[in-house]
Amino acid sequence: MIDSQPKAWYKLDNAAKIFPPTSSKSDTKVFRFSCELNDAIDPATLQSALDAAIDDFAGFRCTLKRGMFWYYLEQSDIMPRVHEEDTPPCSMFYLERKGLLFEVTWYGKRINVEIYHALTDGTGAVQFIKTIVAHYLKITHPETQFDVGEIDYDASDTQKMNDSFNKYYGNEPKHVKRTKMPTAHKLRGAKEPEWRFNIIEGTLSVSNFLREAHNLDATMTTLVTALLMQAIFGEMSVRERKRPVIITVPVNLRNYFDSKSNRNFFGMMYIKHDFNRDGTTLTDIIASVKACFAEQLNPDYVRHRMNKMLAFEHNPFIRIVPLSLKNIVMKSVYHMSVRMVTAQLSNIGKITMPSEVKPLINKFSLFTPTERAQVCICSYEDTLTITFTSPFVSKDVQCRFFRGLADMGLAVEITANDLSKQK
Amino acid sequence: MKSCKKCNVSVNGSFARCPLCQHALTPDTDSKTQDMTYPFVPLIKHKHIFLYRMLQLCSFAAVVIAIAVNYVLGGHRWSLFAVAGVACMWLGLIVGVRKRHNILKNLAYQMNIVCLLAVWWDLFTGWRGWSIDYVIPITFMSVIAATTILVRVLKVQTDDFIIYLVLLIFYGIIPSVFIVTGLCTITIPSMSCVAVSLISLAALLIFEGRNMAAELRRRFHL
Ligand SMILES: [Zn+2]
Numbered sequence: 001m002i003d004s005q006p007k008a009w010y011k012l013d014n015a016a017k018i019f020p021p022t023s024s025k026s027d028t029k030v031f032r033f034s035c036e037l038n039d040a041i042d043p044a045t046l047q048s049a050l051d052a053a054i055d056d057f058a059g060f061r062c063t064l065k066r067g068m069f070w071y072y073l074e075q076s077d078i079m080p081r082v083h084e085e086d087t088p089p090c091s092m093f094y095l096e097r098k099g100l101l102f103e104v105t106w107y108g109k110r111i112n113v114e115i116y117h118a119l120t121d122g123t124g125a126v127q128f129i130k131t132i133v134a135h136y137l138k139i140t141h142p143e144t145q146f147d148v149g150e151i152d153y154d155a156s157d158t159q160k161m162n163d164s165f166n167k168y169y170g171n172e173p174k175h176v177k178r179t180k181m182p183t184a185h186k187l188r189g190a191k192e193p194e195w196r197f198n199i200i201e202g203t204l205s206v207s208n209f210l211r212e213a214h215n216l217d218a219t220m221t222t223l224v225t226a227l228l229m230q231a232i233f234g235e236m237s238v239r240e241r242k243r244p245v246i247i248t249v250p251v252n253l254r255n256y257f258d259s260k261s262n263r264n265f266f267g268m269m270y271i272k273h274d275f276n277r278d279g280t281t282l283t284d285i286i287a288s289v290k291a292c293f294a295e296q297l298n299p300d301y302v303r304h305r306m307n308k309m310l311a312f313e314h315n316p317f318i319r320i321v322p323l324s325l326k327n328i329v330m331k332s333v334y335h336m337s338v339r340m341v342t343a344q345l346s347n348i349g350k351i352t353m354p355s356e357v358k359p360l361i362n363k364f365s366l367f368t369p370t371e372r373a374q375v376c377i378c379s380y381e382d383t384l385t386i387t388f389t390s391p392f393v394s395k396d397v398q399c400r401f402f403r404g405l406a407d408m409g410l411a412v413e414i415t416a417n418d419l420s421k422q423k
Numbered sequence: 424m425k426s427c428k429k430c431n432v433s434v435n436g437s438f439a440r441c442p443l444c445q446h447a448l449t450p451d452t453d454s455k456t457q458d459m460t461y462p463f464v465p466l467i468k469h470k471h472i473f474l475y476r477m478l479q480l481c482s483f484a485a486v487v488i489a490i491a492v493n494y495v496l497g498g499h500r501w502s503l504f505a506v507a508g509v510a511c512m513w514l515g516l517i518v519g520v521r522k523r524h525n526i527l528k529n530l531a532y533q534m535n536i537v538c539l540l541a542v543w544w545d546l547f548t549g550w551r552g553w554s555i556d557y558v559i560p561i562t563f564m565s566v567i568a569a570t571t572i573l574v575r576v577l578k579v580q581t582d583d584f585i586i587y588l589v590l591l592i593f594y595g596i597i598p599s600v601f602i603v604t605g606l607c608t609i610t611i612p613s614m615s616c617v618a619v620s621l622i623s624l625a626a627l628l629i630f631e632g633r634n635m636a637a638e639l640r641r642r643f644h645l
């Protein structure tokens with residue numbers, strides 16, 4: 001035995017605690033960011049880029065461990081290796097290989113970064129893929145003049161691995177209206193075998209889309225949420241309409257609290273529309289979406305929700321319960337909470353790169369498979385990618401959704417995976 | 424690029440039909456062949472699924488035949504042992520398959536199962552004490568030895584095995600209770616087990632004391 005130094009370790013951040021007990025083959029809690037370049041990816045260069053990037057993200061080199069009371073992340077010596085994409089996207093790689101919680105793969109012109117949600121959220125992942133892509137382009141195009149360091153936040157390793165939830169816990173705001181969410185309409189139907197899922201990615205122009213959104217007096221997220229609700233409504237039976245459609249939208253808490261953390265730091269908003277009561281036209285839907293955002297996107301409400309979530313972790317009685325019992329509790333709480341969810345939508349926003357490399361990148365995209373329908377949005381320059389993932393065989397909701405975009409006169413380019421060939 | 428006239432969208436990749444509405448796609452004038460957008464991954468055909476199903480059927484058949492024969496011949500209810508035997512085999516198998524990714528954990532789980540089942544069998548076959556006299560101490564000792572050998576052969580990282588070794592040593596000291604309370608009549612296996620555990624504990628503390636303390640702090644953080 002070699003006398004080695006004890007390894008560094010981190011507690012899971014508050015939002016991450018729910019992921020290990022609720023991860024399963026049907027809901028792996030893995031999300032993928034992709035970046036499509038103009039030329040085919042060179043694996044050796046990608047490996048060098050990853051080696052360089054991981055230095056800035058030392059905290060990402062860790063594995064998930066099970067303690068007596070909590071899961072935790074432990075620093076690992078494993079060096080991440082890139083490989084060609086050869087499995088269904090977002091598989092449970094972190095569990096089956098007992099390895100790192102992220103994976104970097106390539107396929108054709110595309111670099112994929114898949115990350116287990118317990119490690120970080122979309123914001124942390126964007127930083128990571130941007131750094132990898134920047135290092136990659138720096139090697140393939142040595143003539144470009146830019147500093148890779150400028151991409152990342154100006155933050156120390158400890159700041160990056162900080163649990164910002166803990167930093168801002170407490171100070172409960174007064175007079176926050178609590179709304180209890182009803183049981184939501186649920187999408188049903190036959191599912192694809194082996195927990196495969198359909199990915200349909202629509203690419204369109206940011207400026208054209210924003211023009212349409214402004215015409216309807218809506219923001220990008222509001223309009224996509226409304227279109228998704230309308231698409232779901234189209235496939236609802238009259239009897240199903242007695243339940244509201246509820247779409248959860250994560251909110252990046254970094255916009256409300258100063259944080260340079262690369263760990264999870266997000267909260268959830270519930271966007272509700274009752275088609276029986278609130279009307280069925282797009283204008284009606286946009287009105288309720290806007291009302292929900294207005295109610296839930298204020299600092300007091302955000303803080304209230306965050307405190308509520310943190311109370312669980314900070315309760316001394318819950319702390320001393322063994323992990324296996326906690327897992328049962330967390331699983332049941334989670335299953336109760338998903339009854340209030342029809343679909344999920346997540347807008348990661350604008351991804352920016354140094355101007356020197358802009359022409360070398362075609363687009364960024366992201367998606368995450370869940371047991372429900374999930375829409376992920378991100379934009380790069382004038383390219384907006386809206387990715388719809390769903391475990392269901394039927395693609396009627398997706399069809400209505402993308403036709404809804406096309407009907408607004410927007411040119412939509414569809415990129416999809418083909419599960420029909422894999423049976 | 425191809426396009427769907429019904430959906431009014433253009434479609435990337437090698438699709439013949441629209442991925443949204445399954446309508447046939449219209450090829451564009453610049454019909455250059457499009458690459459696959461995602462790799463082809465065939466469904467996993469589980470190699471062992473047939474064997475597994477055969478085992479299920481055989482187990483069920485064995486149970487039914489045993490009960491039927493026992494009923495026809497009458498006498499002592501020996502068929503219950505056949506049923507219990509099959510149940511024990513399945514318990515071991517299921518745990519083995521579920522924990523297959525972590526051999527040390529698997530070993531620890533199997534050890535628990537063997538010991539519990541031994542005590543249980545002993546109890547239901549008129550307590551003769553063989554489970555406590557022999558099975559438990561010998562199982563504990565073998566698992567401690569097996570783990571020590573495995574971590575060297577498989578070159579397991581210190582942090583990955585310490586917790587299992589600590590747990591096993593803790594288990595290994597339990598037979599001292601059997602000796603003190605007079606629960607076991609034959610003391611040699613239990614005594615050896617306690618001695619082996621104490622020596623292992625000393626070795627662990629001397630060589631890996633710092634790592635052990637750190638690991639315990641991590642594993643037991645509140
Ligand atoms: Zn179509």
